[in-house]
Each structure stands twice: as structure tokens, then as C-alpha cells.
Amino acid sequence: MPDVKIRKMVESLEETWHEGGARAEKPYRRAWIMAVIENPFAGRYEPDIQPFMEDLKPLGLKMAGRLIKMLGGAEVVEGYGKGAIIGAGGEIEHGALWHAPGGYAMRELIGRERSAAIVPSTKKVGGVGARLDVPVTHIQASYVRSHFDSIEVGCNDAPRADEMALILVMTDGARVHSRAGGLEASQIEGKDGLR
Structure with missing residues (x-):
């Protein structure tokens, strides 16, 4: 398989202190990182694309490590997600190649004993400047x-038709002023990644 050719990396850290109610004691922090890479399959149909997942593993680890550092350490990460925007010369299936390298990288660096929940994801084919809403769920349940x-993610000059924009996101807690009920983090049983 070809080498992973990175054109650029983009990252962001957001801190929210309140959503109209009282100011939180600590902000809710959301971070994301995007790697814009060359799509080696752009402009043609390739039946055997799976080997490229192996090539993407080091990139996944690099991106997850940078996110964890932005948030202040693996022990503070409570939410995660992943996504991909594939340039117009590619196909949606190329985005599926990010599932394992992106998800497993986050789980490995956070700690597999702490990250039993599936990493939610989304993907699409989009033009330059396309935005993607990347879902986030709790890492344990x-x-x-x-x-x-x-978390809405995008870059003004990516992805070009022959590129992929690969994305990881992490958060450090519950939404500010969370009050929608349901299972609380303190009630997690940790048996199946769901509850």
C-alpha cells in the first residue's frame, strides 16, 4: 500500500463555562483533530482497499495522542467519536477505512479497561470546506x-477531490447543565459497553 501522505493537520479545543445557566465550576472541554491526507484510491475503483487500514494505524495513534494531550491526560477523557470526509474523487467506503485505525487508537491510549463503549462515527463524501457533525458518547457506556x-468539524480548504479528512474527537465530561435524565456516569456497571 502507498504511504500515508499528510497535507495538513488541524486541531481545536473548546471550553464551555455555561449555556445560559449558572457558570460551571470547571468548563466542559471538547477537542478535535483532523488529518487531511491524500486518498490513494481517488478517481478509480479499487476492489482491495482493506490493507490501507494498517497504514492508517500510526496516524490514528498520533492524532489520539495529540487530543489526549490537549485535554490534559487520558484520565480526564470521558467522551469520544470519529469521522471522515472523503473528497469528491473518492467514495464513502474509503471513509470506512478509518473505523478501526481511529477507534482503536483512542481506546488503546485511553486504556481499554476504561473504554468499553463502541466509538460512534459518521462519514460522508463532500467538497472543499464540507463540515461534519461527529457524534460523541461516553467512553465506558x-x-x-x-x-x-x-462536534462540528471542518476545514476551509479540505478535502480536495483527491483527499480524505480523517477526524477524532474527545471530551472531558458531561454537557454543561446536563439534565436530560437517563443513565448517569456514576451508575455505569461496565459490563457490556452499553450500561
């Missing part, structure tokens, strides 16, 4: 409503 969120 997908049913924890206080951690349901999405």
Missing part, C-alpha cells in the same frame, strides 16, 4: 445521556 453530543 454508550447509554449515558449526559455525554451525548456532536
Whole structure:
């Protein structure tokens, strides 16, 4: 398989202190990172694309490490998600190649004993400047409503037709003023990644 050719990396950290109510004691922090890479399959149909997942693993680890550092360490990460925007010369299936390298990288660096929940994801084919809402769920239990969120991600000059924009997101807690009920983080049983 070809080498992973990175054109650019983009990252962002957001802190929210309140959503109209009282100021929180600590902000809710959401971070994302995007790697814009060359799509080696753009402009043609390739039946055997799976080997490229292996090539993407080091990139996933690099991106997850940078996110964890932005948030202040693996021990503070409570939510995660992943996504991909594939340039117009590619196909949606190329975005599926990010599932394992992106998700497993976050789970490995956060700690597999802490990250039993499936990493939610989304993908699409889009033009330059396309935006993507990347879903977020709790790292231990997908049913924890206080951690349901999405982070809008995009880059003004990506992805070009022959590129992929690969995305990881992490958060450090519940939404500010979370009060929608349901399973609370303190009630997680930790048996199946759901509850």
C-alpha cells in the first residue's frame, strides 16, 4: 500500500463555562483533530482497499495522542467519536477505512479497561470546506445521556477531490447543565459497553 501522505493537520479545543445557566465550576472541554491526507484510491475503483487500514494505524495513534494531550491526560477523557470526509474523487467506503485505525487508537491510549463503549462515527463524501457533525458518547457506556453530543468539524480548504479528512474527537465530561435524565456516569456497571 502507498504511504500515508499528510497535507495538513488541524486541531481545536473548546471550553464551555455555561449555556445560559449558572457558570460551571470547571468548563466542559471538547477537542478535535483532523488529518487531511491524500486518498490513494481517488478517481478509480479499487476492489482491495482493506490493507490501507494498517497504514492508517500510526496516524490514528498520533492524532489520539495529540487530543489526549490537549485535554490534559487520558484520565480526564470521558467522551469520544470519529469521522471522515472523503473528497469528491473518492467514495464513502474509503471513509470506512478509518473505523478501526481511529477507534482503536483512542481506546488503546485511553486504556481499554476504561473504554468499553463502541466509538460512534459518521462519514460522508463532500467538497472543499464540507463540515461534519461527529457524534460523541461516553467512553465506558454508550447509554449515558449526559455525554451525548456532536462536534462540528471542518476545514476551509479540505478535502480536495483527491483527499480524505480523517477526524477524532474527545471530551472531558458531561454537557454543561446536563439534565436530560437517563443513565448517569456514576451508575455505569461496565459490563457490556452499553450500561
